[in-house]
Amino acid sequence: MALPAILGFLLWNLLPMLASLVISFTEWxxxxxxxxxxIANFSRxxxxxxxxxxxxxxxxxxxxxxxxxxxxxxxxxxTLLNQNVRGLPVFRTIFYLPSVVPAVANAVLWLWLFNPDxxxxxxxLTNIGFQKSLWIYDEKTVIPSLALMSVWGMGxxxxxxxxxxxxxxxxxxxxxxxxxANFIQRWLYxxxxxxxxxxxxxxxxxxxGTFQVFSQAYVMTEGGPNNASLFMVYYLFRNAxxxxxxxxxxxxxxxxxxxxxxxxxxxxKTSPAWVYYEGERR
Amino acid sequence: MLSRKGSKLLVLLVATALCLxxxxxxxxxxKVKLKYTYWGSPLEKKAQEEMLEDFMKAYPHIEVQPIYxxxxxxxxxxxxxxxxxxxxxxxxxxxxxxxxxxxxxVLDITPFMExxxxxxxxSRLPMTWYMYDGGTKTVGTNLAVEIMMMFYNKDIFDxxxxxxxxxxxxxxxxxxxxETAIALTKDRNGRRPxxxxxxxxxxxxxxxxxxxWWAPILPFVWSNGGDWFDEEGRETLINKPESVEAxxxxxxxxxxxxxxxxxxxxxxxxxxxxxxxxxxxxMVIDGQWSLLxxxxxxxxxxxxxxxxxxxxxxxxxxAPNVIFSxxxxxxxxxxxxxxxxxxxxxxxxxxxxxxxxxxIEYYTDPEKxxxxxxxxxxxxxxxxxAIDYALEYGRRAPSYYMRNWEEITQAISQGLSNFxxxxxxxxxxxxxxxxxxxxxxxxxxxR
Numbered sequence: 001m002a003l004p005a006i007l008g009f010l011l012w013n014l015l016p017m018l019a020s021l022v023i024s025f026t027e028w029x030x031x032x033x034x035x036x037x038x039i040a041n042f043s044r045x046x047x048x049x050x051x052x053x054x055x056x057x058x059x060x061x062x063x064x065x066x067x068x069x070x071x072x073x074x075x076x077x078x079t080l081l082n083q084n085v086r087g088l089p090v091f092r093t094i095f096y097l098p099s100v101v102p103a104v105a106n107a108v109l110w111l112w113l114f115n116p117d118x119x120x121x122x123x124x125l126t127n128i129g130f131q132k133s134l135w136i137y138d139e140k141t142v143i144p145s146l147a148l149m150s151v152w153g154m155g156x157x158x159x160x161x162x163x164x165x166x167x168x169x170x171x172x173x174x175x176x177x178x179x180x181a182n183f184i185q186r187w188l189y190x191x192x193x194x195x196x197x198x199x200x201x202x203x204x205x206x207x208x209g210t211f212q213v214f215s216q217a218y219v220m221t222e223g224g225p226n227n228a229s230l231f232m233v234y235y236l237f238r239n240a241x242x243x244x245x246x247x248x249x250x251x252x253x254x255x256x257x258x259x260x261x262x263x264x265x266x267x268x269k270t271s272p273a274w275v276y277y278e279g280e281r282r
Numbered sequence: 283m284l285s286r287k288g289s290k291l292l293v294l295l296v297a298t299a300l301c302l303x304x305x306x307x308x309x310x311x312x313k314v315k316l317k318y319t320y321w322g323s324p325l326e327k328k329a330q331e332e333m334l335e336d337f338m339k340a341y342p343h344i345e346v347q348p349i350y351x352x353x354x355x356x357x358x359x360x361x362x363x364x365x366x367x368x369x370x371x372x373x374x375x376x377x378x379x380x381x382x383x384x385x386x387x388v389l390d391i392t393p394f395m396e397x398x399x400x401x402x403x404x405s406r407l408p409m410t411w412y413m414y415d416g417g418t419k420t421v422g423t424n425l426a427v428e429i430m431m432m433f434y435n436k437d438i439f440d441x442x443x444x445x446x447x448x449x450x451x452x453x454x455x456x457x458x459x460x461e462t463a464i465a466l467t468k469d470r471n472g473r474r475p476x477x478x479x480x481x482x483x484x485x486x487x488x489x490x491x492x493x494x495w496w497a498p499i500l501p502f503v504w505s506n507g508g509d510w511f512d513e514e515g516r517e518t519l520i521n522k523p524e525s526v527e528a529x530x531x532x533x534x535x536x537x538x539x540x541x542x543x544x545x546x547x548x549x550x551x552x553x554x555x556x557x558x559x560x561x562x563x564x565m566v567i568d569g570q571w572s573l574l575x576x577x578x579x580x581x582x583x584x585x586x587x588x589x590x591x592x593x594x595x596x597x598x599x600x601a602p603n604v605i606f607s608x609x610x611x612x613x614x615x616x617x618x619x620x621x622x623x624x625x626x627x628x629x630x631x632x633x634x635x636x637x638x639x640x641x642i643e644y645y646t647d648p649e650k651x652x653x654x655x656x657x658x659x660x661x662x663x664x665x666x667x668a669i670d671y672a673l674e675y676g677r678r679a680p681s682y683y684m685r686n687w688e689e690i691t692q693a694i695s696q697g698l699s700n701f702x703x704x705x706x707x708x709x710x711x712x713x714x715x716x717x718x719x720x721x722x723x724x725x726x727x728x729r
Contacts (some may be wrong), residue, residue: 009709029381029385030360030364031360031363031364031365031382031385031387032385048638048721050718079505092299093680111549112550115546115549116546117544117546117547117549117550118547118550134703137703138548138703138705139700221694222696223692223696223701224696225696225699225700226697226699226700227696230696238688238692241356241357241360242356242377242688242689243686243688243689244378244381261466
């Protein structure tokens with residue numbers, strides 16, 4: 001029964017991955033014959049390409065800003081949407097809706113919101129007495145702006161949290177209530193531990209997904225201003241399809257893969273300290 | 283088990299099918315099949331298809347399959363090449379063509395030209411040739427000629443009682459241009475820049491608008507006696523005084539005189555033709571190709587060469603048409619190449635204002651000129667403002683010869699982005715760009 005899935009993985013995932021590993025040791029412009037160059041692509045990356053460091057920094061900055069922001073807001077919204085209020089399905093739909101909008105349409109919408117001269121965000125800022133911001137047009141604010149924008153697309157994370165929250169057994173809350181626990185205590189000692197495995201899942205998925213951020217740079221900023229949003233995957237794309245350096249692009253891809261792997265392992269290794277599974281013995 | 287009768291029928295069927303396919307093969311063997319790939323707007327698609335149909339009428343033994351690739355062109359051509367099924371003739375981006383020629387993916391057409399005098403270095407504009415291998419080989423010319431120039435809305439000039447810009451290239455000085463732009467700019471209360479109470483944050487009509495990518499900028503650097511690269515293409519001159527001064531003068535249009543919108547304002551603006559038509563902007567600096575849209579936008583269109591800083595300069599650019607080396611029918615591919623780049627077979631696109639012809643005679647012979655100049659598309663001053671301008675001052679863009687061109691343009695646009703946003707002065711920005719360009723500049727294909 002699992003054969004189609006296994007075949008699919010072998011043909012469409014593993015094989016291209018291995019191919020790209022081989023290509024990362026070559027100089028290849030796709031139209032030429034690949035030339036084996038050993039680790040030249042990797043040594044170029046570490047010694048001769050300042051942009052790769054910039055892109056690594058920018059990507060990490062974005063990830064460490066966006067992932068916690070998305071997880072915290074998704075968790076808070078999910079908690080609110082888990083209350084018994086009138087019109088609950090409507091609210092759930094509203095908060096999930098942005099995730100259904102295609103990435104490019106989303107980007108165009110936010111281009112308008114971010115516009116320093118006519119954008120809604122600056123109109124709000126000036127009305128409540130703040131300075132105008134250049135948002136994505138300033139080296140310093142482009143990454144925070146994009147991280148802010150990523151919160152808008154938290155729908156999927158939120159749904160998973162909601163499912164996790166609904167899986168918390170009611171009797172735990174009832175027992176705690178009888179013992180006199182207030183709302184904050186119940187949240188801290190019941191809700192948080194019970195959904196910690198969901199936080200863990202969302203954290204891992206968030207890290208993996210966010211390190212591969214691409215469309216914002218491709219559609220909105222073109223990596224600018226002054227390469228301040230040159231995400232790694234976008235830089236990889238440029239090398240592969242604009243500069244004709246498929247070998248180098250594959251080397252970047254594998255470097256990114258290793259980085260994401262390392263972070264994922266770190267999260268996994270620390271998880272016993274903060275993730276609680278039902279039926280687990282302490 | 284099949285019955286006896288059934289199996290006989292099957293044999294018969296297979297035999298018939300085989301014969302038919304054999305017949306089809308024989309018929310198709312008589313016709314040479316070529317694949318032609320191209321990009322462009324729906325209008326270009328229609329015109330290119332008509333061009334190919336006429337070609338097939340002229341050469342009945344050749345059948346051309348048009349393949350229209352409106353987006354991700356390089357990626358798709360790359361995939362076709364990798365799959366062993368490349369096109370025979372087609373368009374190719376400036377950033378790829380010469381690297382591919384060196385790899386042997388694209389043909390050198392000089393052997394064809396030696397046999398066939400119809401295409402020669404003398405017959406087409408000299409700056410349109412893509413040369414490589416030290417300047418001894420060529421993949422051919424652009425598909426069509428394009429230049430950067432000025433377009434304007436005459437009605438805005440009339441209302442402000444400002445004379446139209448001169449159509450002769452060496453007559454329009456920078457100071458006059460700035461004066462004109464100031465006289466055309468108007469804020470919400472009808473005040474001009476420099477008048478007391480002028481509000482630069484609420485401008486109704488801007489004097490001029492221009493993009494900050496390389497093509498609208500570089501001609502002014504040239505005009506100021508500077509350049510971005512040295513003769514050998516190995517060192518940058520972008521931070522030399524001539525270049526920095528030209529950058530600063532363009533910058534002043536936005537931030538000193540307030541006659542041009544900022545890059546962030548431009549982000550929210552519609553296309554140039556709409557800006558001119560709705561009187562948001564009086565003049566725009568753009569490629570000749572935009573004439574197609576401008577002419578259809580229903581306003582009183584005028585055109586001019588770019589103003590000069592010291593000497594007139596005209597930047598010529600355009601993507602080439604090439605023959606792919608993998609073609610099995612080089613002779614027929616050559617016929618198609620010739621046809622697709624000849625002005626007479628793509629006349630609809632030229633008359634519509636999208637393209638300019640490649641052949642010199644269309645610039646010098648008044649009769650030939652009348653074949654393409656079209657009333658309602660080409661304004662009356664077009665002859666001087668575009669044709670004479672291109673012929674006399676036309677200079678090939680660096681995309682014709684610089685190695686790593688795509689990376690160079692990225693480095694320049696990223697390095698100057700803070701400058702165009704008004705947060706860095708020209709010298710600082712240019713110095714930074716010069717530093718990043720150092721490892722990227724690898725010389726020229728034609729040296």
